[in-house]
Amino acid sequence: MIVNLADCLEVRCGVTMRSRIITHPQGNVCLVRMQDMHDENAWQALPCVLAKNMPHANLLDPACDLVLRGRGQRLTMRCVPQLTMPTVCVSPLMRVRVRDPARLLPQYLCWYVNTPQAQAQLQHQAYQSDIAQLRVHALDALCMPLPAPERQAMILTAAAQARSDCAAAQAKAWQTYEQMIQDLLEEAGQ
Template sequence: MDLGKLADVQMGYPFRSRLEHDPQGDVAVIQMKDIDDVNLVHTDEAIKVTLPRGKEHHLLRAGDLLFRSRGRSNGAALVSGDVGTAVLSAPLLLIRPHGVLPDYLCWFINTPATQAQLAALSEGTSVRMISAEALKALDIPLPTAAAQQRIAQAAALAERERSLMAQIAAQRQRLTTHILMLYAHHIPKKAHP
C-alpha cells in the first residue's frame, strides 16, 4: 500500500530566516545534525526558538518519523516520548503514521532494500533529494497489526544486540591494549652495549 495512504507526509517547518538560538526559546528545532548515523534523535544540542502562535500543529509527537530527504542516507528516525517540545526543520520530512505501526514503518524504511529503492527515487545531480510526493508513493507491505508488532520487536532486539556487540568489541579492544601496555612496561629491557 502507498505510504501516502498510511501516513501524512509533509515538509518540516519552513523557517523564513537563518535559525538563531533563542536562550528564552521553548521549542527545540530538529535539524539533520540532530539525527545520528543509527537514526536516533538528540535534542540536547538542538537550537531553541519561540514558535509563532498558531503553529502548534507543527510540534512533534511520539510516533512521528523524521525522514532525511537529502544526503547520503535517507533513513527515518522514530520520535520517542522523551523528545520534549520540538519541531522539525525543512528539508527533513515529517511522516505521521495513522494506518501503520510507527515502529514497523521506521524499520521498513531503514531496511537496505527500501534504502536502495529510495536511492533510485532520488533526484538531483550534486545533492540528491527525495521529494514528499516520491516518498508518499513508496509501497509499504502491510501485515496484520500483530505481525507488525512482532517484526518491530524483533528488529529492536536485533539492534540492541548489534549495539551490545559493538560495546563488547570496544571494551575488548581497550582491555587488550591495556594488557599489552602493562606487558610492554614490565618486560626486561634490552641491554645496550
C-alpha cells in the same frame, strides 16, 4: 498484505527558516534540524526559538509522527520521542504522520524505511544533484509489507534483539583484536 504508503501517510516538508536560527531563553518552540538527529532516535538538546503564529499542522506529535531526512547519502527516518514543548522539524527534514497508528505502528514504519531495501527505493526516488534529495511525495511510491500490528511488534522485538546481538559480537571482536595487537607488540618487544 502489501500496501502503498500513500494510503497510510501524510508527508509535509519541515518549516523553512528564512534567516539564521537565533535561540531565545524564553523560546516557545523547539526545532529539530538535520544535525540534531543521531542514530537510534537520539536527539540532542534542541534549540528553542520564539515563534509567532506557528501553525499547529507543523507541530510534531510523538504518537503518530516520524521525521525523515530528505537530503543526503542516507535518507533515514527517526521516531519522535516524548517532547517537553511544542516542536517542529526544519527543512530539509520532513514530518511523516501515520494516519492510523493502530494499523501501522510508527516504529515499524521507521524500522522498514531504514532497511537497505527501502533505502535503495528511496535513493531511486531521490532526484540527484550533488546530493540526493527527496521530494515530498517520494514516499507515496514506496510499497511495504503490512502485517497485523501484533506481528509488527514481534518484528520490532526481533530487530532490536538482532541489533543487540550484533553490537555484542562487534564489541567482542574488537576486544579480541585489541588483545591480539597487544600480544603481538609484547612479543615483538622481547
